[in-house]
Amino acid sequence: MELVFDGHNDVLLRLWRNRATGGDPVAEFAGGASDGHIDGPRAKVGGLAGGLCAIYIPSTEEFALKEPDENGHYATPLSAPLKREPSLDIALQMASIALHLDRSGAWRLCRSTADIRAAIDANVFAAVMHMEGCEAIDADLTALDVFYAAGLRSLGPVWSRNNIFGHGVPFAYPMSPDSGPGLTDAGFELIRTCNSMGILVDLAHITEKGFWDVAKTSDQPLIASHSNAHALTPVARNLTDRQLDAIKESRGLVGLNYAVTMLRDDARDNAATPLTDMIRHIDYLVDRMGIDCVALGSDFDGATIPADISDAGGNQKLVAALKGAGYADDDLAKICRENWLRVLASAWHE
Structure with missing residues (x-):
């Protein structure tokens, strides 16, 4: 079994x-x-040894992809920006769940690559606290210090909506x-602070x-934790060849979403999508970036995934398909x- 550390x-x-409806996160x-897609037993079956676990604040309105038109095209409007105070409350609740899982032994919250390798060796899920969209962080970045102390080691300045840091x-x-503006002044400061603290920027x-904007500001490898090739599937969330070339030059990576x-090809929300x-x-x-710049970023529990994989327990089906496509063990x-x-070791100053 080829063990997987997953990027998202x-x-x-x-x-x-x-938990809001009476569930117990540790027991679950x-x-x-x-x-859902991930829990401890299914992770073990599928060789999912750990990954970046996102604190993500859901939009206040119900999010759904806009229905395609007669040509199969769609354009879902950006979700409205969120207020900071309720976002901070939710982020703290999710961080608390991560800490409870750590204290119970259900997973191990990792702050270094040595922690990750030790957890994998101990057959314990190696979780890294990530923040997907920084609505919970203030412009002065005081909350960032607190989340870092709690274990935050990775963040994406924005989700697919705008906030005080960017678009x-x-x-x-x-x-x-290329659908809108980039970083704000506060966003540039966030990137510089993450660089100095050793927080990976996604x-x-x-x-x-x-x-x-990040590429010209950051001293880290460029990372897109869960994105694919725009040349093959031209959704706005995927990366252009020029972006891929910059990631390669920085010795960063792209995690397959x-x-x-x-x-x-048609970008439809259809689970009957082949592993091919x-x-x-x-x-x-x-082919574009080299083997050292490609990884996995499943988006488990955040997206419709191919039915052949189904959940974390099916991860080895992708591994087998890669092996069948000619990828060697190394x-x-x-x-x-x-x-x-x-790339985590590089961003974390190890």
């Missing part, structure tokens, strides 16, 4: 939502859940990621202008975990 999941969001993760891309097809949801809307669509994106990314180790551990 939304299990904390699912656990938080279930440790003992197994009847919904996000919409969920739209076909559309360029570019998965930011506009192309924001991508280049399992979301079917970012894999399919995942392989063609991996092949394209490897290549699989890099794609599945070692590339992530390399």
Whole structure:
């Protein structure tokens, strides 16, 4: 079994939502859940050894992709910006869940690559606290210190909506990621502060202008934790060849997003998406950037994924498909975990 360290999941969001209706996050993760994609038992079956676990504040309105028109095209409007105070409350609740899981032994909250490797060796899920969209962080960045102390080691300045730090891309097809402005003045300061603190910066949801703003400001490898190739599936969330070239030059990485809307030719939200669509994106990314710059970023618990994988327990089906496509054992180790551990070590000043 090829163990996987995954670049993005939304299990904390699912656990938080279930707790609001009486669920016990520790029991649900440790003992197994009847919904979603990730829990401890399914992670072990699928060789999911750990990953970046997102604190994500849901939009106040119900989010859904806009229905495609007669040509299969759609353009979902950006979600409205969120207020900071309720966002901070939710972020703290999700951080609390992450800490409770750590204290219970259901997973291990990792702050270094040594922590990750030790957790994997101990057969304990290696969780890294990530923030997807920084609505909970103030412009003065005082809350960032507190979240860092709690274990935050990775963040994306924006989700697909705008905030005080920058602008996000919409969920739209076909559309360029060059869809709006980039970082704000507060966003530039956030990037510089993350660099000095050793917090990884994730570019998965930011506009192309924001991508280049980060590229000219950050001293880290450029990372898009859960994105795919725009040349194959031209949704705004995917990355252009020019962006991929910049990621390669920085020795960063792209984590393959399992979301079917970012894999399919038609970008439809259809779980009947073959594993060959995942392989063609991996092949394209490897051909463009090299094997050292490609990893996995499933978006488990945050998107519709191919039915053949179904949940974390099906991860080895992708590994088997990659092996069948000619990827050697050393290549699989890099794609599945070692590339992530390399860029995390760089961003964390190890």
